[in-house]
Amino acid sequence: MRFFSDNAAPVCSEVLDALARVNVLDTAYDGDRWSQQLDGAFSDLFGTAVRALWVPTGTAANSLALAALCPPHGGVVCHRDAHINVDECGAPEFYTHGAKLLTAEGPGAKLTPDAIRAVIDPIRNDVHQVQPHAISITNATEYGLAYTPDEVAAIGDLAKARELGLHMDGARFANAVAHLGCHPGDVTWRAGVDALSFGFVKNGGMSAEALIFFQPELADATLYRRKRAGLLASKGRYLAAQLLAMLEGDLWLAHGRAANAGARLLALAAGDRLVHPVEANEVFLKVRAEEAESLRALGFDFYDWGVGEARLVISWDQREAAIRPLADAIAAL
Amino acid sequence: MRFFSDNAAPVCSEVLDALARVNVLDTAYDGDRWSQQLDGAFSDLFGTAVRALWVPTGTAANSLALAALCPPHGGVVCHRDAHINVDECGAPEFYTHGAKLLTAEGPGAKLTPDAIRAVIDPIRNDVHQVQPHAISITNATEYGLAYTPDEVAAIGDLAKARELGLHMDGARFANAVAHLGCHPGDVTWRAGVDALSFGFVKNGGMSAEALIFFQPELADATLYRRKRAGLLASKGRYLAAQLLAMLEGDLWLAHGRAANAGARLLALAAGDRLVHPVEANEVFLKVRAEEAESLRALGFDFYDWGVGEARLVISWDQREAAIRPLADAIAAL
Amino acid sequence: MRFFSDNAAPVCSEVLDALARVNVLDTAYDGDRWSQQLDGAFSDLFGTAVRALWVPTGTAANSLALAALCPPHGGVVCHRDAHINVDECGAPEFYTHGAKLLTAEGPGAKLTPDAIRAVIDPIRNDVHQVQPHAISITNATEYGLAYTPDEVAAIGDLAKARELGLHMDGARFANAVAHLGCHPGDVTWRAGVDALSFGFVKNGGMSAEALIFFQPELADATLYRRKRAGLLASKGRYLAAQLLAMLEGDLWLAHGRAANAGARLLALAAGDRLVHPVEANEVFLKVRAEEAESLRALGFDFYDWGVGEARLVISWDQREAAIRPLADAIAAL
Amino acid sequence: MRFFSDNAAPVCSEVLDALARVNVLDTAYDGDRWSQQLDGAFSDLFGTAVRALWVPTGTAANSLALAALCPPHGGVVCHRDAHINVDECGAPEFYTHGAKLLTAEGPGAKLTPDAIRAVIDPIRNDVHQVQPHAISITNATEYGLAYTPDEVAAIGDLAKARELGLHMDGARFANAVAHLGCHPGDVTWRAGVDALSFGFVKNGGMSAEALIFFQPELADATLYRRKRAGLLASKGRYLAAQLLAMLEGDLWLAHGRAANAGARLLALAAGDRLVHPVEANEVFLKVRAEEAESLRALGFDFYDWGVGEARLVISWDQREAAIRPLADAIAAL
The missing domain is CATH 3.40.640.10 (Type I PLP-dependent aspartate aminotransferase-like (Major domain))
Structure with a gap:
């Protein structure tokens, strides 16, 4: 994950x-x-x-x-x-x-x-x-x-x-x-x-x-x-x-669409936490350190992005079933 | 070839x-x-x-x-x-x-x-x-x-x-x-x-x-x-x-040996035509332009190396059966 | 000047x-x-x-x-x-x-x-x-x-x-x-x-x-x-x-002192116009465009430094007699 | 010299x-x-x-x-x-x-x-x-x-x-x-x-x-x-x-001519010792090591140029009186 x-x-x-x-x-x-x-x-x-x-x-x-x-x-x-x-x-x-x-x-x-x-x-x-x-x-x-x-x-x-x-x-x-x-x-x-x-x-x-x-x-x-x-x-x-x-x-485009779709799933869950609009496959979230830790404790791996932010990147091969749990976890923070 | x-x-x-x-x-x-x-x-x-x-x-x-x-x-x-x-x-x-x-x-x-x-x-x-x-x-x-x-x-x-x-x-x-x-x-x-x-x-x-x-x-x-x-x-x-x-x-070494063996096959056929001793997978031959052409006419592909010389390189995947015809053609020049 | x-x-x-x-x-x-x-x-x-x-x-x-x-x-x-x-x-x-x-x-x-x-x-x-x-x-x-x-x-x-x-x-x-x-x-x-x-x-x-x-x-x-x-x-x-x-x-030091002394003359005249403390031979002044023009009209030559500022540089060879007129002109702005 | x-x-x-x-x-x-x-x-x-x-x-x-x-x-x-x-x-x-x-x-x-x-x-x-x-x-x-x-x-x-x-x-x-x-x-x-x-x-x-x-x-x-x-x-x-x-x-040209003239003086004295024709202000001589030493013993300063050669360079300010002694010494070798 x-x-x-x-x-x-x-x-x-x-x-x-x-x-x-x-x-x-x-x-x-x-x-x-x-x-x-x-x-x-x-x-x-x-x-x-x-x-x-x-x-x-x-x-x-x-x-x-x-x-x-x-x-x-x-x-x-x-x-x-x-x-x-x-x-x-x-x-x-x-x-x-x-x-x-x-x-x-x-x-x-x-x-x-x-x-x-x-x-x-x-x-x-x-x-x-x-x-x-x-x-x-x-x-x-x-x-x-x-x-x-x-x-x-x-x-x-x-x-x-x-x-x-x-x-x-x-x-x-x-x-x-x-x-x-x-x-x-x-x-x-x-x-x-x-x-x-x-x-x-x-x-x-x-x-x-x-x-x-x-x-x-x-x-x-x-x-x-x-x-x-x-x-x-x-x-x-x-x-x-x-x-x-x-x-x-146009496989390149299909891959791009797939990754973007995954990012939108996370964006919807993130709501006000979004630092930037999500227009590609990256999602930048405002999260407190303890929130980030709680996501990691659930098995989600991502980079901190400075203090109080996290970066989530969706890859071409990640489908909804793999992303949904993170979306849910973010919504539940 | x-x-x-x-x-x-x-x-x-x-x-x-x-x-x-x-x-x-x-x-x-x-x-x-x-x-x-x-x-x-x-x-x-x-x-x-x-x-x-x-x-x-x-x-x-x-x-x-x-x-x-x-x-x-x-x-x-x-x-x-x-x-x-x-x-x-x-x-x-x-x-x-x-x-x-x-x-x-x-x-x-x-x-x-x-x-x-x-x-x-x-x-x-x-x-x-x-x-x-x-x-x-x-x-x-x-x-x-x-x-x-x-x-x-x-x-x-x-x-x-x-x-x-x-x-x-x-x-x-x-x-x-x-x-x-x-x-x-x-x-x-x-x-x-x-x-x-x-x-x-x-x-x-x-x-x-x-x-x-x-x-x-x-x-x-x-x-x-x-x-x-x-x-x-x-x-x-x-x-x-x-x-x-x-x-x-040691696959690297096996490949090296195989290519060298192929080059030796050519070297034996080349005899006095050799420009350099053959100690790896390259063979440099003295050949006249018309001799080079006759080899090419038989389907053998190689580079000229300056005037009156040709370079033959054996690859890791070329076995004796593929090289023998060239050896024979060189011997027959 | x-x-x-x-x-x-x-x-x-x-x-x-x-x-x-x-x-x-x-x-x-x-x-x-x-x-x-x-x-x-x-x-x-x-x-x-x-x-x-x-x-x-x-x-x-x-x-x-x-x-x-x-x-x-x-x-x-x-x-x-x-x-x-x-x-x-x-x-x-x-x-x-x-x-x-x-x-x-x-x-x-x-x-x-x-x-x-x-x-x-x-x-x-x-x-x-x-x-x-x-x-x-x-x-x-x-x-x-x-x-x-x-x-x-x-x-x-x-x-x-x-x-x-x-x-x-x-x-x-x-x-x-x-x-x-x-x-x-x-x-x-x-x-x-x-x-x-x-x-x-x-x-x-x-x-x-x-x-x-x-x-x-x-x-x-x-x-x-x-x-x-x-x-x-x-x-x-x-x-x-x-x-x-x-x-x-120590001619180098004497020259440095002389130029600094000239800059201090200008600094004293400039008062609140100084952008930076004057600790060497450069004086940066807040001056309006028309003030800068009036100084130039008097024959003083210098660079504007962005909008609303001027840079005055004193050289090793400029003595008080050459600088005093500018100091007076600044004080009179 | x-x-x-x-x-x-x-x-x-x-x-x-x-x-x-x-x-x-x-x-x-x-x-x-x-x-x-x-x-x-x-x-x-x-x-x-x-x-x-x-x-x-x-x-x-x-x-x-x-x-x-x-x-x-x-x-x-x-x-x-x-x-x-x-x-x-x-x-x-x-x-x-x-x-x-x-x-x-x-x-x-x-x-x-x-x-x-x-x-x-x-x-x-x-x-x-x-x-x-x-x-x-x-x-x-x-x-x-x-x-x-x-x-x-x-x-x-x-x-x-x-x-x-x-x-x-x-x-x-x-x-x-x-x-x-x-x-x-x-x-x-x-x-x-x-x-x-x-x-x-x-x-x-x-x-x-x-x-x-x-x-x-x-x-x-x-x-x-x-x-x-x-x-x-x-x-x-x-x-x-x-x-x-x-x-x-055309001072540059006058200086060039003067230096060339000095080099020609040496060239005339050098005769068969010349390594190259003398067309500028440099003279390359064949001299044995002991010959070079004997010239140096007379006070003439120059670079060896590889083995058995010496380079003599005439400058813009060297006039005949300064060069003649070297020309004579070369002729006398």
């Missing part, structure tokens, strides 16, 4: 089956027939020509994206609580060769044009200050909020006006799209996103994430950076197969 | 089975019960206390090892034909933040103390010149030669005398040990090796290599570098399981 | 004379007889064995110091308004290869142990978060406040307890020591400072700052970093001579 | 006088009236619109130029004996964030299109190998040879055809131009050079070199890199003044 991380969940059978299917002789690295299908498969999904690269982690996807959008002497605006700022051990700084994360504020780890302007407008346009070159937003956010297409487009317009690149960390992109009910293109390239870290591992995958470039030419140098970072798997077909299996029949 | 790369080979069933076995809930990253076994399992194998980290690629293992052994302003002595110098797109430079590869010469891509001294002795001990901090050797070498324990120890002694770290790129370590018939500790830590990139993917694995530190404290900062490089898989148990499956019953 | 920057001031005659004195044949780089005197001269000044390196800018001194104290995957705690964070275009990130500045808060750009703990205590001790490795404080601060020996020692104690290095950006160290009236060792090494950027250019010098290591062994790798950064002047004697001239007869 | 380095020479009086002339109040950094004249002054000299930046060292100029021409994952072709490869402690790797120097061969440290092609033609056009992005040549070379306009143009044509940037390390550019008797534009931008490190310090300057961009837009990002590297002097007018003084009346 664990609710501490969607990274702890197992891998779905479709992904495991796909590994067996590609377990035949083929070309090394990304020259195999499955890796070669990625551009097409993701272009179909997004409804525009994209370049799609497999990478082993979301941190790698984020960092490669930022390196494509920001020079070493530049800055990337992101939320103070963004994963790239607080949970990646300086990976963006490593890949960008020292670009600076310029942190903005906003409830629920969500940025707005105003919040971004509050960071970039005071920057003097001289060589003494790091100039902004990109914006990075997380959808769904680190607190489980989804940016709507309009919200992204407002940031996209600002990015365009200021000649900034726009990256979306989509570690939980599936959950966001499942919540929004929109076309995946609506909340990305149609809204001005240049690069997307499209997460699959938290959503039932094993070891492959997708880095999507909506400005296809950004992929050119990124292919070198991917190799140079030791990310170019020598048997790439085992990564490509995972992504293709998740796209097949 | 492909002999162009051991990276093109499929994954062995033991590894695939292991993925299914760990497909249960566990902790994220490297906190799971399998990742936690790696230090012990590799310490048992090597007969000394080691730290063992999974990483997705050999390039990542090499680069992390070099970053642990050499500061950004230092240099690493390696062979001019070393994989780290010519086939990793500058990954060592990326991970070390710009350390310099100081290239030495030697037949068969093999270094000797004399060859290393020829590089480092002329370096003035002043701040204008990059000072050597480490040596990297490849065992088996890029041309399929195995360093014996004595040969490694001679380099290890030099490294110790000059206060240089010693790294071994063991992308084909299994083939080297299978050839040498020695204990894996004899050709590594007992001979002065500080860090080993222990390859499994070419040898039947899927997506996990091992980085072994014989100086365990070198692992401490490396754990941060691994995360910072986007290499810390969120579901690490699927990497750990691959390594453990390969260690089980 | 300019009060906008001490960087705009001319060079003192003693420094210019020193350039002429060393204008003879000598060894290149830092092998000359004057560069070789720096360790001794600064050791005498500080009353302990130090290593002293000339560098061309304060940004270079700061960045080399931080690179000596923090690995690429680490973090440096500094004030949000610190020069290293907002006015050096990411130089610390460049020299440290991407270390992260962890910004703390505090009035007058001054840090306290509490403010530092508020930043570092919440950092989880795991590989996902950048771990702090150093603290950097500025004395006098960016707003002209001086840390007392006790204040530095309190931070030094915290640094020691947490195994963090301690750097002091002393772009206006002379002004701070002049204000404090203490021995320069009291506010540095005796209080736990490991490295000091000792500024001379703002204080009458031309093109040489000193980087002082109170942990002498930190200089060893720094000598390589200085060369590697293109900072090792080929005719180093012209930098060393500037520093020696400023140390001669 | 020192002939070991032109870095050991004093500074010419015109440069010292210029320092005194600019010793007045002006704007900080490069906003002053002298720094603002550099673009115009060097554009006049070269006969085309250039951007000209002062920097404190030749290593800084070279490294900034290479960072402008080559991405972190790229390579720069240079001679194995190039200063950037053997005497800058990895500065190019630092500034480019790990780009690789791809070393070519050639007598006298001089490159030819053939020598460059021998390096770049074998590079596979895939992500595993560092791709060339730039060429760097040194004029005059490290062995005192001058590239003629035609020789540079041949390399420039190759660079253009392969879409490579072309950098010239002109630490001794004055000596080269003095030897060639050509317009400085003939051997730079008219021959395809994109960026020039124009040396002044060895040639009578004190602490300022010029980085010239013939592709003016390359300067834009370089201005940020210069600041970020701690190279942006806060009192830039003291660097600008040096460069302007050296351009005045």
Whole structure:
């Protein structure tokens, strides 16, 4: 009865089956027939020509994206609580060769044009200050909020006006799209996103994430950076197969919907305890320490989130029967 | 009938089975019960206390090892034909933040103390010149030669005398040990090796290599570098399981022996055509362009290696029946 | 009648004379007889064995110091308004290869142990978060406040307890020591400072700052970093001579006192308009836009500092007669 | 009687006088009236619109130029004996964030299109190998040879055809131009050079070199890199003044001619002992150890250059009377 991380969940059978299917002789690295299908498969999904690269982690996807959008002497605006700022051990700084994360504020780890302007407008346009070159937003956010297409487009317009690149960390992109009910293109390239870290591992995958470039030419140098970072798997077909299996029949979306549904169950039970609206698969609760202990005593596993809060994460494979007991326990607190 | 790369080979069933076995809930990253076994399992194998980290690629293992052994302003002595110098797109430079590869010469891509001294002795001990901090050797070498324990120890002694770290790129370590018939500790830590990139993917694995530190404290900062490089898989148990499956019953060694045996078959047929002694799973042949074409016309697939040479690589899964036809064709040239 | 920057001031005659004195044949780089005197001269000044390196800018001194104290995957705690964070275009990130500045808060750009703990205590001790490795404080601060020996020692104690290095950006160290009236060792090494950027250019010098290591062994790798950064002047004697001239007869301190005295003149005139206490050579005033304009109309030149504030900086060469008119004009506002 | 380095020479009086002339109040950094004249002054000299930046060292100029021409994952072709490869402690790797120097061969440290092609033609056009992005040549070379306009143009044509940037390390550019008797534009931008490190310090300057961009837009990002590297002097007018003084009346060229003339004196005396033709201010002699000792016993100071060779360097300020005794001593060996 664990609710501490969607990274702890197992891998779905479709992904495991796909590994067996590609377990035949083929070309090394990304020259195999499955890796070669990625551009097409993701272009179909997004409804525009994209370049799609497999990478082993979301941190790698984020960092490669930022390196494509920001020079070493530049800055990337992101939320103070963004994963790239607080949970990646300086990976963006490593890949960008020292670009600076310029942190903005906003409830629920969500940025707005105003919040971004509050960071970039005071920057003097001289060589003494790091100039902004990109914006990075997380959808769904680190607190489980989804940016709507309009919200992204407002940031996209600002990015365009200021000649900034726009990256979306989509570690939980599936959950966001499942919540929004929109076309995946609506909340990305149609809204001005240049690069997307499209997460699959938290959503039932094993070891492959997708880095999507909506400005296809950004992929050119990124292919070198991917190799140079030791990310170019020598048997790439085992990564490509995972992504293709998740796209097949929109499995990624079904998994996202399932996890979201579980989170809504908890949200209904939580009522006033909710710290943030529940728009993805994460539920943040106000609980006193003794309440948290009582839930744990019942066998429920989760992280404290600062003082007086708990984070509950629903995984793709948790069905109502597994979640209901926690919902009941929360309601009974 | 492909002999162009051991990276093109499929994954062995033991590894695939292991993925299914760990497909249960566990902790994220490297906190799971399998990742936690790696230090012990590799310490048992090597007969000394080691730290063992999974990483997705050999390039990542090499680069992390070099970053642990050499500061950004230092240099690493390696062979001019070393994989780290010519086939990793500058990954060592990326991970070390710009350390310099100081290239030495030697037949068969093999270094000797004399060859290393020829590089480092002329370096003035002043701040204008990059000072050597480490040596990297490849065992088996890029041309399929195995360093014996004595040969490694001679380099290890030099490294110790000059206060240089010693790294071994063991992308084909299994083939080297299978050839040498020695204990894996004899050709590594007992001979002065500080860090080993222990390859499994070419040898039947899927997506996990091992980085072994014989100086365990070198692992401490490396754990941060691994995360910072986007290499810390969120579901690490699927990497750990691959390594453990390969260690089980010395499967890694059996695979190495099998591939070596296949290469010897070709070597016997090749006779005077051999460019290098065959001590691993690679065979380099002198062949004229029209001879290479005639072999390809028979359905054999391989890389040309410069002008007038061909490289044939035997994979862990190729048995005599699959190799004999090529041996016969070579003999008949 | 300019009060906008001490960087705009001319060079003192003693420094210019020193350039002429060393204008003879000598060894290149830092092998000359004057560069070789720096360790001794600064050791005498500080009353302990130090290593002293000339560098061309304060940004270079700061960045080399931080690179000596923090690995690429680490973090440096500094004030949000610190020069290293907002006015050096990411130089610390460049020299440290991407270390992260962890910004703390505090009035007058001054840090306290509490403010530092508020930043570092919440950092989880795991590989996902950048771990702090150093603290950097500025004395006098960016707003002209001086840390007392006790204040530095309190931070030094915290640094020691947490195994963090301690750097002091002393772009206006002379002004701070002049204000404090203490021995320069009291506010540095005796209080736990490991490295000091000792500024001379703002204080009458031309093109040489000193980087002082109170942990002498930190200089060893720094000598390589200085060369590697293109900072090792080929005719180093012209930098060393500037520093020696400023140390001669404590000229640096006399200049600091003179500038401070000028600032006090303005402070007395400013009364309630002062934003910060005046403890160095900078005066921050609350002035309305039209008041600032009226001062400028009288020929006084200075920077606005955000909305409703102005910064006035007194240089080493400005005497009372030059400052009195501005003091009168402020009093008359 | 020192002939070991032109870095050991004093500074010419015109440069010292210029320092005194600019010793007045002006704007900080490069906003002053002298720094603002550099673009115009060097554009006049070269006969085309250039951007000209002062920097404190030749290593800084070279490294900034290479960072402008080559991405972190790229390579720069240079001679194995190039200063950037053997005497800058990895500065190019630092500034480019790990780009690789791809070393070519050639007598006298001089490159030819053939020598460059021998390096770049074998590079596979895939992500595993560092791709060339730039060429760097040194004029005059490290062995005192001058590239003629035609020789540079041949390399420039190759660079253009392969879409490579072309950098010239002109630490001794004055000596080269003095030897060639050509317009400085003939051997730079008219021959395809994109960026020039124009040396002044060895040639009578004190602490300022010029980085010239013939592709003016390359300067834009370089201005940020210069600041970020701690190279942006806060009192830039003291660097600008040096460069302007050296351009005045073509003083740089007069100094180059004077030093070359001295070298020719020695060359005439050396006869068959010459290792390389003498086309600048360096003379490389074959001398036995005991011969070198006998010269030193007479009071002549110089560096051995490997076994059996000596390097003699003439500085801008050494006149015939000072050189003749050495010429006589060499002739008398």
